[in-house]
Amino acid sequence: MLGRPGDGQDSRGGVAAVDIAAGGARSPRLALTEEELPAYVAEREAGDRPRWVWSDTAAWYPPLLAAGVRVARAHELRLSHAILVRSALVPEPAALRAAVEWDAAQADTDPASAAATLFEVDPAASRHPSAPLGLDAALAEFDRQRAAVAGAGAGAGRLGLLLAAESAGALIAAEMRAAGVPWDAAEHDRLLHEALGPRPPRGGKPAKMLALADEVRAALADPTVSLDSPPKLLRSLRRSGIEVTSTSRWELEEHDHPAVPPLLGYKKLARLLSANGWEWIDEWVRGGRYRPVYVPGGVVTGRWASSGGGALQLPRALRPALRADPGWRLVSADVAQLEPRVLAAMSGDRGMAEAGRGRDLYAGIVDSGVVASRQEAKTALLGAMYGGTRGDSGRLVPRLRRSFPRAMALVDEAAAAGERGGVVSTWLGRSSPPPAPEWRELQARASLPEASGREQDHARRAAREFGRFTRNFVVQGTAAEWALAWLAELRRRLAVLPAADVAAPARASGPVFERHAHLAFFLHDEVIVHAPAERAEAAASAVSEAAVAASRLLFGDSPVDFPLDLRVSERAEKG
Known part of the structure; x- marks a missing residue:
């Protein structure tokens, strides 16, 4: 185990190391300077290749990689703490929850603006590397974590595997940032030029975006409207008879109006320019490498x-x-x-397993006679995993229930648990967060005799929404x-x-x-x-x-x- 010699995040006096035997016995502490650490780690890696235990891989590992030292195994205390403190497999997590110093440090953003959902970053995991805690604090946390896993009983094996995999992922994230993605900046520039036109002066718009903007303004008969201001654009759209409540793509696509195609084209190019344009190259590409910052367990x-x-939003065109x-x-x-294959494996649904054996799973579902086309198979499965109840999903999902009952029962039961306000867990034991207190208050008010019909409808919608979350949590998490x-x-x-x-x-x-x-x-x-x-x-x-x-x-x-x-x-x- 590695830590700072003293407790607390303000300790900077070198590094302390201690060996921990399987039975818990500990060797005398070894004091090292920062300069001595890489050679010490390299020597141990060449010998008994231990599993390193440390507070935060993002803080400890990059200096070792820069010094040419790679470690084979590690256990990260912060990521493991985040799993164990929430896992339903841990029967008594009180000691872990009291150790708030091991909660992931908050990023420099307002956590209220980043709701922890399936598709957004968990504010507790989106963090900058924290300063390593003292060795005594690390030893105490490691003891708590080992006790928590041991107390999981029959689930201890799966939970231990999850912690090992999560910690390995942290090593990989640090290594991929150190190695970087081989990146051809000249080719990137060529692709941008092809899509957008020549690079404009800083702060300006490329030629193809300007041309599309002119088309939109002409079609709307509004020569001064700003396409980058949603409120102004929304008012202009409505004045032209395009009744929309937002400027989102899915809503615009429902309208047949000459302004819509160039507007969608403009929005697509605007996203490319802002997310991965020339300024992105200037900031993120150096020496033929793009080095993104990964956040393991960030969702x-x-x-x-x-x-x-x-890195997780790179457009295919690039x-x-x-x-x-x-x-x-x-x-x-x-x-x-x-994800559908994971669902088949988790549920033990042999019919779904057979549909995907050695071939495209959606095509296999078509061949089994459940639906008529590959698109219908995809729509049905996504609807089953994400809780689609309307349109084609609502029509097709019942067919899956008849043909693949075990797979559909697994996600249906997960949804029912969420609608009751319960939590669900992945195959290895990562558990979903419980609903917010406001959700429970809403359900409680709706259950009162004097509750209005509006309150009851609101509560039912909230329950279904949380059920959709838990429905997909078990599948996406296991994937x-x-x-x-x-x-x-x-x-x-x-x-x-x-x-x-x-x-x-x-x-x-x-x-x-x-x-x-x-x-x-x-x-x-x-x-x-x-x-x-x-x-x-x-x-x-x-x-x-x-x-x-x-x-x-x-x-x-x-x-x-x-x-x-x-x-x-x-x-x-x-x-």
């Missing part, structure tokens, strides 16, 4: 988020800018229909666990591949990875490995083998397979 389901660089170094290759892989297991196993397999004797080492990837195949990018169900050309096929095999290993680790001998779309190339494809 309540366990999915990753990004607090810098927008994928050609991902370019391997000379003499290197990109090994890209993504999983087909990860995130599968992906973590895939990443961790892939990292382990890549680490044992021999270094390549390349003529042009990937210096920009740092001393740890300049001659080794390494993970460069991750997005929920997709990975990209940067590999020396002579190791590319071995890296591709490692990617495939890791997916099989992840499936066995989580689901044993389940008949569900997780096929990959695997490619080896110099550039990433648009997809």
